[in-house]
Amino acid sequence: MTDTPALSAPSFRPLYDQIKILITQSLIGGEWKPGEAIPSEIELAARYQVSQGTVRKAIDLLAAENILVRRQGKGTFVSTHTEPKTQYRFLRIIPDGSEKVNPTTTFIDVKKNRASAEIARALDLKLGAPVMSIRRVLVFAGKPVILDEVVISAALVPGLTMEKIQESKGSIYSFFETAYGLRMIRAEERLTAVPANEFAAAHLKVRKNAPLLCVDRIAFTYGDKPVEWRRGLCLTEGYSYYNELA
Amino acid sequence: MTDTPALSAPSFRPLYDQIKILITQSLIGGEWKPGEAIPSEIELAARYQVSQGTVRKAIDLLAAENILVRRQGKGTFVSTHTEPKTQYRFLRIIPDGSEKVNPTTTFIDVKKNRASAEIARALDLKLGAPVMSIRRVLVFAGKPVILDEVVISAALVPGLTMEKIQESKGSIYSFFETAYGLRMIRAEERLTAVPANEFAAAHLKVRKNAPLLCVDRIAFTYGDKPVEWRRGLCLTEGYSYYNELA
């Protein structure tokens, strides 16, 4: 989905693709921060010495990947997880039959751990590397619906504590973005059905072995670098995982 | 996702959008059939009296929706579910850790039914309207993995029998396409975790009440018209539902 600058040259690289990479590098370098406007198409065209149409196409691609957001008459902005409309962009659990509703979060604990084999493989870390593990419950309309565990390399989130997360309000990606400049660009999920273990049963207030939706996620930052592993256990009575296929 | 020509005029409709609608109407009318090439951009530009760039943008949009497929040097083609590469386009269940594999199908029965409230609502039919119901098992590498029921208005598939489907080989959408000219463009799915009932347990060879992934789908044809309702029960040991978030 996202591009890989890659060493294996595709034998021909369109100009707009090169511009796209240059813009991406400026985003990685922090020249333009989430929520801010990037320079206008005309300015970028002058800067890169190409036509406006070529810049336009590069921006079109980045907008299609939700990395940039166009707003007519105002400018082009760097995507962010901190705005109300987009803070739960990756959350696909919604109430049956009704509109998407944002949950509130209750934290269980925030601990330092060592990467298991599964997590080390997913996040491209060494086995046993230090990671932070965040466990929490997402509550929809007063009802606990998702129990999840978020795991991220400790090196990426120095000084992380439960208190800091709780102060931040909003989604955890919003927190990662503002506190550590860590931006989640895309994610891959794998869903399975599992019986509730005791821990999940207690937190979600269901009986042990009740069927739960297990959502495993790996989230990526720029350059398709995996940075977060997550497992969510969701009860699906009154709620379901919504997906569009095209 | 797909456009609605709509009566509520958006106060301004770009030319490329109008061209897109004209092309879509030709697709609905059957002027160009699945798998065939549509006229070249230059021809279409002449036909609609617009520039090639405008036709190009209209085709870009249709290609982004997987309604058309571009092939450099050859032409632009109408998408189809009949080719090996695309016949299981909407199937998201894949083996853990390995590549996508196409399943084989075992049919259980094909019956005429009356639309339940749920199905009538989903397919925009009258309660009790005649529908065809197809039940089958999808088998991956010798192992039964999905038990599903496909429901479609009987009016859309006259003379449907199990024998006809079995003769057709390939996916059921491929069959609908070739036998009835019915083309599935997009779909919405809702996933839940449910305990296996006796019927599912027997067909998937799991114990009763084992957790299964329940995948409810509504599939749409041109003009966002819902035409198929489907419920799949999937065992998720060794298999999972894969999804990309952007």
Add this chain to the structure above:
DNA sequence: GAGTGGTCTAGACCACCCC
């Protein structure tokens, strides 16, 4: 009114496919 993204055009040239 000035500035931004959005549309539309016309034309040149490139990459790919097939004859």
Add this chain to the structure above:
DNA sequence: GGGTGGTCTAGACCACTCT
């Protein structure tokens, strides 16, 4: 070589937002 889609340009004009 001739056809197709793909890239790139330059310029005109439109729609939207803010001041």
